[in-house]
Amino acid sequence: MTQGLVLYGYWRSSAAYRVRIALNLKGLPYESRAVHLLRDGGEQHAAAYRALNPQELVPCLLDGGRAFTQSMAIIEYLDEAYPDGPRLLPAAARDRARVRALAQAVACDVHPLGNLRVLQALETRFGAGEAQRGEWMRHWIGAGFAALEAMLAGSPATGRHCHGDTPGLADACLVPQVYNALRWKLDLAPYPTVARIHAACNELEAFRAAAPEAQPDAPGSGK
């Protein structure tokens, strides 16, 4: 049995990025193992990885040898199994529901539409070129951010972070999606609260250390 926490991820995967943020916020040390999504037809499809995660997606977290999948489920697991660190979800049911809804507004309604495999399918099935794929990305991220902005700006529960003044599950989902949006050159001006929270998060070392470019498998990281 592998002891301790091991994270299988990929530097630029939004979902892996979320879990890195959560591990850092909780102050939990972990071993990072890269799964290169583009090399050799995708290392996530190899039999050894598929045995850990039949979905053939990153991330996958090992805790004492047991495999956990799905980034939001992993983050809630970390919060429940390691309650001593800062809490990533608030205590009251209605507040927990709000944080989960914000996280899912990103993880269910924005991110899946821009996943690598979906962009590949748009190209092979419909001949979508780079310009069309860019429009597709900006359309869905823009629609998602417009809703997220309304959810955040319209609630007194929003603080320096998505829920109050401490970062948690929703921030761990928001920041990687903004990173992705910037990569696709989406103008963030219509989403000032989203942009403000993104900036506040990136002042924290837990978020900076989780950034794609800070990972050992990032091109040119020199690690």
Add this chain to the structure above:
Amino acid sequence: MTQGLVLYGYWRSSAAYRVRIALNLKGLPYESRAVHLLRDGGEQHAAAYRALNPQELVPCLLDGGRAFTQSMAIIEYLDEAYPDGPRLLPAAARDRARVRALAQAVACDVHPLGNLRVLQALETRFGAGEAQRGEWMRHWIGAGFAALEAMLAGSPATGRHCHGDTPGLADACLVPQVYNALRWKLDLAPYPTVARIHAACNELEAFRAAAPEAQPDAPGSGK
């Protein structure tokens, strides 16, 4: 303030269907309000509904006048705010993580790719006809079910239902996705565990009463 539970949904929405199952499993009575997704350009886009859910998606649950969105977040809220009924998530952190991962494998990685707005975008952006949209649906549901089948069939924690012998969050996500798969004429033979759990769930009145055709807004329901 509206008292009690009010569910804004649409008979054929997978996400609303999930919440109906959860409400029934918990034995919680609720008032159902239909939001017709296709009438008048989509009633979910009307200002009155947008004030409840800025995402302009169903479902939305009112509890004592407070609005809750995102189906999985709503289901966990019901389980936490109404702990007296049957529990929809198990007690141990690792088991909760498994149930959430199964639910999210459907709700994050299958369902979003076949949402109404995505099919509409494939048609308007890429000219995808009915046959191509059908292939798109079967491709993603098939990929998702292959993974789900491996996750379920490969674990001793799977019982009559997704986790043990009582239905919960994962079953509430699985059943509407199978309903959707059958509508798109996906052959379920490669996914025997998924099909078996779907059948077991539909023997229960909580699932039967939540079915799309049993809703007052279903065409020809006569209610």
